[in-house]
Amino acid sequence: MCQCATEAELGKPPPSYSLIPSNKTPSHCHSTNSIIIRLTVLLENVKMLGKAVKEMILGPSLGHLGSMIGSRPWLWIIVSFLVGLASISSIILNPPKLEMGFDSGYTTLDAPSIMEMRAQRDFFTDGREGNPWYSALFAEPRDKTKSMHAGKEYSEMKRFYRYIKNITIRHDEILDKNLSYYDLCGSTCDLNELLFTTESMSFFGMSYPVTSIFAYQSNIGKHFYEVKTKEDGDLLSAKKAMLVFMAFYQTKEVKSDLSLYEMRVQHIVDRHNANKNHSVIFTFHGERGMAGAVESGMKHAFKYLGAGVGLSIVVLFGILLFFSRLFSQFTFCRIVLLWITAILVPMLSLITAFAIYNFFGYAITPLTIFTPFLALIHGYYTVIMLTHTWLSDSELRRDSRDEHLLEVFATCMPSLIVTSSPALAFIICSVYSIAKYAAVSFLIGLIMAFTIVFSVFFFSPAILIICPAKDFSPLPTSEKKVIQPTLKRVESMRNCYCKHVDKTKWIKAVAVIVVLLLLIVPIYMGCTRVEGNLDYRQLLKPDSPRNYGVHMMSDIVWPTWFSIMVFVNKPPNFADPREYGRFKDMLAEIDAIENKLPNSTDMVWINDFCRHTHSKPTDDTLDMTKFKSFIEDAIYKSWRDGVKFRFINDTTPVITSMLHIVSFEGTKTLADKARLFEKCRAVTNKYPEFKTTPFDTEIGFADIILQVPLVVAVIPLVATTVMFIVSAIIIGNLSVALLNFIIVCILYSSSLGAVTLFGVTINPFNAAFFLIIAALSPSFTTHFCYYYQQAMRINSRAKRVERMNEMLRKCFFPCISSVLCSIAVFLPALFCSINIFETVAFTNIVFCCLGIILAFSVQVFLNMLPDMFTGTHWFCSPQS
Numbered sequence: 007m008c009q010c011a012t013e014a015e016l017g018k019p020p021p022s023y024s025l026i027p028s029n030k031t032p033s034h035c036h037s038t039n040s041i042i043i044r045l046t047v048l049l050e051n052v053k054m055l056g057k058a059v060k061e062m063i064l065g066p067s068l069g070h071l072g073s074m075i076g077s078r079p080w081l082w083i084i085v086s087f088l089v090g091l092a093s094i095s096s097i098i099l100n101p102p103k104l105e106m107g108f109d110s111g112y113t114t115l116d117a118p119s120i121m122e123m124r125a126q127r128d129f130f131t132d133g134r135e136g137n138p139w140y141s142a143l144f145a146e147p148r149d150k151t152k153s154m155h156a157g158k159e160y161s162e163m164k165r166f167y168r169y170i171k172n173i174t175i176r177h178d179e180i181l182d183k184n185l186s187y188y189d190l191c192g193s194t195c196d197l198n199e200l201l202f203t204t205e206s207m208s209f210f211g212m213s214y215p216v217t218s219i220f221a222y223q224s225n226i227g228k229h230f231y232e233v234k235t236k237e238d239g240d241l242l243s244a245k246k247a248m249l250v251f252m253a254f255y256q257t258k259e260v261k262s263d264l265s266l267y268e269m270r271v272q273h274i275v276d277r278h279n280a281n282k283n284h285s286v287i288f289t290f291h292g293e294r295g296m297a298g299a300v301e302s303g304m305k306h307a308f309k310y311l312g313a314g315v316g317l318s319i320v321v322l323f324g325i326l327l328f329f330s331r332l333f334s335q336f337t338f339c340r341i342v343l344l345w346i347t348a349i350l351v352p353m354l355s356l357i358t359a360f361a362i363y364n365f366f367g368y369a370i371t372p373l374t375i376f377t378p379f380l381a382l383i384h385g386y387y388t389v390i391m392l393t394h395t396w397l398s399d400s401e402l403r404r405d406s407r408d409e410h411l412l413e414v415f416a417t418c419m420p421s422l423i424v425t426s427s428p429a430l431a432f433i434i435c436s437v438y439s440i441a442k443y444a445a446v447s448f449l450i451g452l453i454m455a456f457t458i459v460f461s462v463f464f465f466s467p468a469i470l471i472i473c474p475a476k477d478f479s480p481l482p483t484s485e486k487k488v489i490q491p492t493l494k495r496v497e498s499m500r501n502c503y504c505k506h507v508d509k510t511k512w513i514k515a516v517a518v519i520v521v522l523l524l525l526i527v528p529i530y531m532g533c534t535r536v537e538g539n540l541d542y543r544q545l546l547k548p549d550s551p552r553n554y555g556v557h558m559m560s561d562i563v564w565p566t567w568f569s570i571m572v573f574v575n576k577p578p579n580f581a582d583p584r585e586y587g588r589f590k591d592m593l594a595e596i597d598a599i600e601n602k603l604p605n606s607t608d609m610v611w612i613n614d615f616c617r618h619t620h621s622k623p624t625d626d627t628l629d630m631t632k633f634k635s636f637i638e639d640a641i642y643k644s645w646r647d648g649v650k651f652r653f654i655n656d657t658t659p660v661i662t663s664m665l666h667i668v669s670f671e672g673t674k675t676l677a678d679k680a681r682l683f684e685k686c687r688a689v690t691n692k693y694p695e696f697k698t699t700p701f702d703t704e705i706g707f708a709d710i711i712l713q714v715p716l717v718v719a720v721i722p723l724v725a726t727t728v729m730f731i732v733s734a735i736i737i738g739n740l741s742v743a744l745l746n747f748i749i750v751c752i753l754y755s756s757s758l759g760a761v762t763l764f765g766v767t768i769n770p771f772n773a774a775f776f777l778i779i780a781a782l783s784p785s786f787t788t789h790f791c792y793y794y795q796q797a798m799r800i801n802s803r804a805k806r807v808e809r810m811n812e813m814l815r816k817c818f819f820p821c822i823s824s825v826l827c828s829i830a831v832f833l834p835a836l837f838c839s840i841n842i843f844e845t846v847a848f849t850n851i852v853f854c855c856l857g858i859i860l861a862f863s864v865q866v867f868l869n870m871l872p873d874m875f876t877g878t879h880w881f882c883s884p885q886s
Contacts, residue, residue, distance in 0.1 A: 072415030072466070076408025079467030086464035090354045093361035102360075103369035109137070111371075111441040112710045112770060118687055118699075119709035125573045125699040127254060129650070129663060130193055136254035139264050140703050141271075141292035143167065144558045145247045148285050153243035155205075155212065155230055160247075162286045164202060167249055170274060171195075175267045187251070190263055193647060194252040200644065201229045201249075214241040215567070215607050222617070222641045225609050227567050227669065248563060251292075268294040291555030299552035300545045303840045310838035315382065318830040319349060322386060325823040326393070332492050332819070333397040340472050344393070347468040352378075352385030354460045359452035363445075373446040373774040376846070379831055380778045381453045386827040387425065387785045388461040391418050394820040396469055411470055415462075417816070421792035422458065424733045425785045429454035431728035432781065435721045443717050446774050450781055500818070504810040507869050517866035520859055524756040528856075532759025536718075538711035539677035539767035544841035560674065567603075568673040568702075570686060572596070572666040575697035580612075580628040580661070585695075587626070592693045593666075599685050601672040609667035611645040618642060633659040677767070680708040714773045718758065722780030726751055729784050739795050741875040742868070746784070746791040749864045754783045757853040766845045775846050779853050785824065786857035787864045789817035794868045799878050806869050813865070821861065829854050 075082050105111075113119060127136050145154055145163045152159050174184040188195055204217050204224035214235050215227025230244035255261045268290070275290045323345050330336030336344070356378055395418040396410070432451030438444035507513050542556045578585035597605050616623050618636045634657065636642055637649075648665040673679055683705060690698040702708070726747065734743035757779055768776070793816045797809040804812070828850070835847035874882050 068419045069412045069416040071462070072411040072413075072419070073408045075463065075467050076411035076470055079470050082463045082467045083471075086354065086460055090357055093354075093358040096361040097357070097364055100364060102364045103367075105369040105371050108372075108707060108710060108770065111445075112443075113706070113713050114439045117709045117713065118683075119705045122573075122699040122701045122705055125575060126571065126701045129573050129665065130252075131254050134254075134256065136256050137261070138703070139251075139253045139255060139261070139293065141251040141268060141290065142555070142559070143170075143249045143251070143271075143275075144289040144291065144555070145249070145286050146245060146289075148282075148287055150245070152285070153245070154247040154286070155233075155241055155244045159285050160205070162284065163247060163249075163288075166278065166286070166288065167198065170271050173270055173274065175263055175270060185263060187253075187267060190255070190260060190267070191251070191253045194254075196644075196647075197252060198229070198249045200224055201226055212241045213239045214244075215603075219641075222614060223606075225607055227603075227607055228569055231562050231566050246558070246562060248558075265294045268292040289555050289558060291552075291559065295552055295555070296542065299547075299550045300542075302550065303546050306547055307835065307838045307840040307843040310834040311379070311832075311843070313834040314831045315379075317833060318382065318386070318827045319345075321827050321830045322348060322390075325390060325826070328823075329393060329397055329819075332496065335397050335473060343472045344469060347465055347472065348385070348389040348393070351389050351460050351465050352381040352457065354464065355385060355453055355456035356381035358456045358460075359449060362452055363449045366448075368445045368448070371442055371446070372771060373442055374449060375771070376775045376778055377446065377449050377453060380450060380781060381457060383778075383782060383824075383828045383831055384426075384454055384457045384785075385461070387782075387824040388422060388457055389465050390823050390827070391422060391789070391817070391820040392461060392466060393469060394823075395816065396473065398816065408470075411466060414466070418789075419462075420736045421789045421817075422461075424729065424736050424788045424792065426454050426458045427729045427732035428725035428781045428784065429458075430732075431725040432721070432777075434728070435724055438717075438721065440713065440717060443721070443773070443777075447721055447777065450777060454781060497815075500811060500814050504807045504814065507810060507866055508807045514866055514870055517863040521752065521863050524752055524856070524860070528756035528759035528763065529752070530759075532762040533755055536715055536758065536762050537677050537767055538680070538714040538769060539675050540707070540711065540769040541675065541841075544769075544845075546840070548839050564673045564679075566671060567669055568671070568679070568682075569609075569667050569669045570682070571701045572668060572686070572690070573699050573701060574664045574666060575699065576695065577661040577664050578696065581630050583626040586628065588693060589696060590624070592689060592696065592698070595689045595692070596668055596686065599670070599682070599689070601670045601682075603669040603671055605668075607669050609648070609665075611642075611649045611664065614642050614645065630659055631657065676704060676708060676711050679704055680711045683708050684712070710770060714768050714770060718768060718773050718776040718780075721777055722754055722783075725780050726754065726783070729788075733784075733788065733791075737792055737795050738878065738880065739876060740881050741871060742791050742795045745864065745867055745871070746787055749787045749860050749867075750783045753786060753853075753857055753860050754780050756856055757849065760852050760856065761845070761849045764848070766849060769842070771842050772846055772849065775849065779849070782828070782853075783857070786821070786861045789821055790861060790864050791868065793817050794865075795876055795878075798873075798876065802878070806873070810865065810869060813868075822858075825854050825858060 123138075127138065145159075145166075147154060147159045154160060154163060171187045173186060175186060175190075177184050201224075204219060204226060205212065207219045208217055212226060214230065214233050215225060217224045217226055226241075229249070230241070230247055232245035234242040234244075236242060253260075253264060255264060272290050272292070272295060275288045278284055279287050323341070326336070326341050326345055326348075330341055359381070392414065395414050399413070399417075429451040432447045432454065434451075436444050436448035436451070438447060541560065543553050543560075546553050546556070574589075578589040580586050580589075593605075596602065612623050612628070615628065615633070615636050616625075618639065619629055619632050621629065633651070634653065637645060637651070637659075649661060650663040651659050651661050653659055670682060673682060679702065683700060683702070686700040690696075690700060729750065730743060730747035733746055734740060737743045737746070758776060766772070790813055793813040794809050797804050797812040800812070801808070832847040832850040835843045836851075838844060838847075868876065
């Protein structure tokens with residue numbers, strides 16, 4: 007191999023394009039002052055430093071690294087195994103933590119839901135620490151013509167509810183008593199008693215949604231659904247009823263008891279429903295049951311994901327088999343050995359990265375589910391490129407095997423470094439404001455970094471041993487170079503393709519139209535519709551019995567009657583017209599929110615207090631001297647759970663905090679909830695003097711949904727920006743690096759926008775996968791850009807067709823092979839029936855297809871750029 011070509015592969019430009027700084031000072035500089043002279047010297051030094059840095063990255067450092075590894079291959083293989091063994095030992099000695107819930111870490115520390123959940127806890131626990139627990143019991147008549155609001159169906163529901171509240175959970179040895187729900191629920195034990203009291207006192211039937219009992223009004227709307235009423239509002243029938251359970255636990259023991267209670271209730275429900283003599287069918291919807299159903303769905307999906315891993319490994323073997331035929335290099339035994347070695351690369355990178363991740367105290371979360379597949383796919387991209395580069399020039403004779411590895415590293419390692427450069431960005435994003443996404447970002451960065459490390463120090467010396475290159479022979483030979491038939495056909499097709507791209511205008515027009523369509527349709531139309539949302543049924547198998555409970559909540563309860571608890575932590579002085587006026591203004595703005603049910607359906611002590619005092623809520627003030635008689639009244643004393651107060655001199659009340667429940671209709675999804683919470687917050691934030699916080703059991707997840715779209719925008723933006731900086735340095739040409747950056751951004755954005763057009767929404771699970779897509783995006787186009795520009799360094803007079811030919815010779819097969827492996831990884835998951843994983847598999851296929859299209863487009867755009875902008879200079883190369 008000629009010296010000029012070798013230097014070009016190492017990144018040194020040919021002599022005619024060298025940036026040689028002049029040591030001569032222009033004659034007119036003697037007439038300038040010392041400041042200008044110093045600036046001139048500084049600029050020259052900067053130029054020389056830039057050239058030195060570029061040559062260091064492109065040339066000797068990578069080439070010499072290959073030579074060093076090639077001279078002692080077994081040493082580096084053993085070191086790699088020792089690192090992997092140490093990582094496994096570290097994980098065994100320090101087992102990772104599991105945090106599969108979404109309780110904390112999925113929003114910023116200043117997310118409104120954190121304060122709102124604390125307000126709810128403080129209100130019901132009087133300021134003590136505690137975590138909420140919720141369950142719901144749905145009831146519907148076995149005979150569909152009957153109603154749940156009266157008759158034997160209602161009586162059976164009432165008896166069943168009383169029974170399950172009193173069942174024995176377990177016998178406590180310390181207290182020497184049987185524990186029941188009443189020992190766990192605290193101040194929330196009687197949440198449903200209002201319904202039963204109302205029914206027992208409604209001698210002439212109940213109205214819907216508010217029933218009047220003497221001077222008292224009871225809201226029963228939250229308990230009955232699919233109702234029919236008379237014109238005057240009297241309730242005729244209700245096909246479904248709901249009773250709620252709530253408690254707060256401070257210890258793991260209480261949480262365990264609540265979980266055991268759920269299990270006991272579910273067993274009783276199943277036994278009750280199996281008896282056809284009962285007139286009511288119950289559905290119990292609780293945390294424990296949902297957690298078990300989600301776990302079952304995950305296990306089911308993992309079978310398909312495992313099948314995808316197996317399929318991708320088979321595809322990898324087929325690719326190596328194809329390479330062996332293409333270059334006539336491998337025996338079957340060598341293929342198998344190289345195949346096993348290639349599989350070990352992602353395994354070692356994942357284990358080592360996770361060991362470091364675990365060492366820093368990070369836990370396994372739902373976001374880390376897809377990171378092993380990143381290791382697998384990125385490992386495929388790297389080892390396939392190294393293998394192809396090793397084989398494509400293996401017929402050339404070298405002085406030694408380490409010289410071959412030197413040239414392999416000099417040829418393909420720069421572009422591999424660019425494709426792995428997002429690793430740096432992901433590691434930097436470990437300081438992102440949302441803790442769990444910062445953690446998974448850190449893990450993604452580690453996996454990408456160690457994939458390169460083990461590809462260099464494990465796979466490269468292994469391929470050198472398994473497939474040694476031919477040594478140099480000093481004896482001349484007159485034999486002509488023999489080209490294998492398969493390779494000859496490939497070269498013929500490649501030549502034809504390059505000529506058509508170079509000469510045919512319609513191909514260029516197609517590339518431009520494709521990019522414009524990707525900009526307009528998926529990005530403009532799709533990305534503008536991106537929203538966060540999650541339906542819990544997306545995590546369950548279609549035949550899971552828990553689907554019905556989710557259906558009841560999402561499709562029946564929320565759209566009909568969705569209540570938001572508004573905690574007023576600093577109520578106004580109701581006897582002060584100004585303060586009470588401001589408070590009424592806030593309530594009026596809440597009433598004006600879209601889909602708000604009439605304020606007569608609100609649950610607040612003020613309404614009943616006004617009935618008790620024969621006044622109106624719209625009055626300028628409230629006569630608080632009558633509050634004591636109100637709160638001690640037999641009918642209204644239940645408001646002690648909804649308003650906190652104290653008395654001065656046993657007569658003058660001071661309301662310290664209060665609960666106001668407002669209701670909405672038309673809320674169908676978590677995204678709807680999130681938007682509704684934002685509107686409520688916008689109102690309450692206008693009245694900070696009352697320290698008002700809206701709350702719902704899903705408010706934490708709603709904030710996650712609101713913030714997750716920002717995650718899939720900010721972290722990928724940082725990743726592509728870092729990739730652009732690294733590619734600009736390594737490629738050494740601003741125009742080519744900028745083109746690559748633009749196409750990579752289009753690929754990620756269009757993938758996100760395209761799946762949005764098909765109804766895919768962002769949730770915490772696929773958000774982590776979108777980060778992986780951002781990490782893999784540079785792999786589709788970077789190699790084409792780098793090799794096209796590098797061809798000019800090898801031959802400064804190369805024409806565009808020749809440059810394209812050289813580019814495709816070096817990276818077409820490895821790129822398309824890597825995409826096939828990537829598709830194979832998630833292909834079986836398309837049929838797993840778990841919606842979350844189906845959408846991830848669909849997203850992966852869309853991403854790969856768009857990647858192939860944009861890889862073709864970038865080839866055409868490189869051909870369209872003038873040679874002066876794709877030469878060996880940073881911006882514009884002189885024309886010969």
